[in-house]
Amino acid sequence: MNGLFERKYIIQGIFIAVAVIITARLFYLQLVDNSYLLSANNNVLRKMVIYPARGVILDRNGKVLVQNEPVYDLLVTPREVKDLDTALLCDLVGIDKEGFIRRMEVARKYSPYKASQFEKQIPATAYAKLQEHLYQFRGFYVQNRTVRSYPDSIAAQFLGYIREVNDRDIEQSNRFYRPGDYIGASGVESAYEELLRGQRGVKNVLVDAFNRPQGSFADGKYDTLAVAGDGLVSSLDKDLQILAERLMKNKIGSVVAIEPATGEILTFVSSPSYDPNMMVGRERGNNYAKLLNDPHKPMFIRPIQAQYPPGSIYKAVAALTAQQAGVIDMNTVFNCPGGYRYGGGRAIMRCTHVDGSIPLITAMQRSCNTYFGYTYARMIDSRGMPSPDAYKLWREAVMKFGIGQPLGIDLPGEKSGLLPTDSFYTKRYGNARWGSGFNISLSIGQGEMGITPLQMANIMAIIANRGFYYRPHLIKAIGEQKIVKPEFTEKISAGVDEKYYEPVIEGLSRAVNVPGGTGYSVRIADIEMCGKTGTAQNPHGADHAVFFAFAPRENPKIAIAVFVENAGYGGTWAGPIASMLIEKYLKDTITLPKYIQDRIYNADLLPKPKTEKPQETVRSAPKPSPSPRKDPEEEEEAIFVHHSVLASRHE
Structure with missing residues (x-):
């Protein structure tokens, strides 16, 4: 009888101890350790990648050859998209309905739960209009970045251009680059890529149900700063x-x-040559094709x-x-x-x-x-x-x-x-x-x-x-x-x-x-x-x-x-x-x-383009006499x- 009584209290003690441990752990997770709160609140927290500005390139006398200007990428998380005014979004972004459907399909294929690019490099003028209505587009948000700008439109082959990374670039960089990053593709931009690119940062932002930022999470405790790329002084005289x-x-x-x-x-x-500004912005792909097909080979x-x-x-x-x-x-x-x-x-x-x-x-x-x-x-x-x-x-x-x-x-x-x-x-x-x-x-x-x-x-x-x-x-x-x-x-x-x-x-x-x-x-x-x-x-x-x-x-x-x-x-x-x-x-x-x-x-x-041979019924003009040799x-x-x-x- 005494043994049964003792076993009863032992079992009760075990249950009480387990309850105390669980209660203490819940208290720690919910009130002490904010890192778990960060994970639990993913529906109201957004990780914003902070892209660094690439290094500026100057001429030998300190005059700007390449600088940066702001643009904006529109990102989308497909599962969060609800009650969307598609026509208004298309009008603000400058795409048609077919373009919208195609972009959404690509985003869903990438991941319904993760944000991916919907439209790249929206210029500041277009972004100003989009920003006024962004709260109406649940699941969409904007990410700041910069692109190259060439004030004098010179030295295109020397300066080179940048492009979005592909799978091979990501693999060769040991995963330093991520989809959506940019890399120097030619010229100095390529030769000095590791110096120019800088180091990306991350900012954790609280947002409300209408997609509006409400400030930094934990006063920026878990943020990392972006580090701008090194500037270069070129030898060129502008x-x-x-x-x-x-x-x-x-x-x-x-x-x-x-x-x-x-x-x-x-x-x-x-x-x-060509205007290096042609290789920047949403028309870059079309311009690149034109330059490749130019018979005078400006990219050579x-x-x-x-x-x-x-x-x-x-x-x-x-x-x-x-x-x-x-x-x-x-x-x-x-x-x-x-x-x-x-x-x-x-x-x-x-x-x-x-x-x-x-x-x-x-x-x-x-x-x-x-x-x-x-x-x-x-x-x-x-x-x-x-x-x-x-x-x-x-x-x-x-x-x-x-x-x-x-x-x-x-x-x-x-x-x-x-x-x-x-x-x-x-x-x-x-x-x-x-x-x-x-x-x-x-x-x-x-x-x-x-x-x-x-x-x-x-x-x-x-x-x-x-x-x-x-x-x-x-x-x-x-x-x-x-x-x-x-x-x-x-x-x-x-x-x-x-x-x-x-x-x-x-x-x-x-x-x-x-x-x-x-x-x-x-x-x-x-x-x-x-x-x-x-x-x-x-x-x-x-x-x-x-x-x-x-x-x-x-x-x-x-x-x-x-x-x-x-x-x-x-x-x-x-x-x-x-x-x-x-x-x-x-x-x-x-x-x-x-x-x-x-x-x-x-x-x-x-060289002048070759003209079609005249028909036999048309008399050819007499050939001019050759110019006398000097x-x-x-x-x-x-x-x-x-x-x-x-x-x-x-x-």
Whole structure:
């Protein structure tokens, strides 16, 4: 009996203890621990993602190139949508009923219980009207964010654009990104994405039954702050960039200008370009499709992706590397009878002049093809070794000038250019018994050689520096601490001693500043500009106009390459563009005659669309007589090189 009585009290004690524990736990959950209250009150709490502002991008003088402006995303939680005035919502958002139905289906498929985007990037003007009626749309709310804005609508290919992340971006970022986030897709926006993007935050907001915010939950105790992205100071000079884009309007080509002492890029033009504001907002998708289908390829980044035969600028490299190799010096003289004969005299590489006995400086000034044909032959055929081995040494020396390899600019997508290996020619000709005559066009920067406009400008920077360069770059400082990437402070040697640069520079100076020089018409008063015009052959159409220069001769401040596709003579088109940009940068004025300026500004050199062939019954208009060729003293060489006669020399 006593045992039964004892068991009764034990069982009662257990029940009482359990009741006390449960009561205490409920007291703690409901009155002490707010984290559970947060979970229990999801129907009146909303987690608001706070998107950080991307870092602002400035030019080298502190002027804004890229900034942010507010937009608003409309989000929806499908299960909360009740008593909706669909017509009013569609009118305020700017969509039709079919668009509404489609968006709701996507939202339900994502999750009936979680918020997802209904409409993206509603501008501030449209949001002002929507905000007045938002309380009528249960289940809908607005999330603030920013988008990019380009005040001057310039430098589109340099700056790049942002886009919404896809599944691959999310996976590659180890889930840093979430659906609805944005990521840099090209240009600087892509190259510096991790610095520009910042860190998102979260704000817990109390809302009432009408979707109206009632303040922060727990005084923001569980919120996290958004951290804005780092700002960037670019190397671009905004005013110079605007001028360069004006000068290249309705032309295909590139302008790249570099500060030789630092490698900072002052101007970066890819033409035709586009307004970067086209890649922002709700019309971005349509605009992107238009740009992709544009026959002039405005999204192609020509300064780092187009590869052209360098033409005359290579002659400077040829003169420098040949001096360093000891096969010529500044006093070396060759005879120019109007062309260089090779292949046992069966083929000729012509000049536009008959120069007779010509030394190195004059050969640079007059761009004598014959001189550099002989120079290349000495580099390949006269060094006491098999020609392929000599070619390897030649190629290694040329590559030190940044030809045939990427320079490492801080933009994605840079091309290396073209500089064939010796094995390329051995395979082409069937054995290794080939010599300079098999690829003689390389001697004047033609044939299989191709370099980018960035590489062209960098060659001029090397010559301006008398033998070295800093890796060309577009961002000179990062964040408030003005951090400079260490790879952009490395001094890189071109492998040629300083003493060998003076005859080359003297020739470049005479080409611009001495009457009869190919660039004399674009000389600048009070500034000794050293430069070279060029007319690079184009097997697919009209020749390309090129001009390379640096200025002033002593303590140079700017090196530039201008390339205008299918324009003809370098002295006519590319030279004036480079001259105006150099003078504007150095003197903040332009003194080139107005009629030349007007011709450049107003010219339309874009390829014309092909017209349909006229019917046979319609008589064709007579063809106009070809324009007379200008005097060779006033323009650059046009080159024809014939290889086929040498095809059997290896036998």
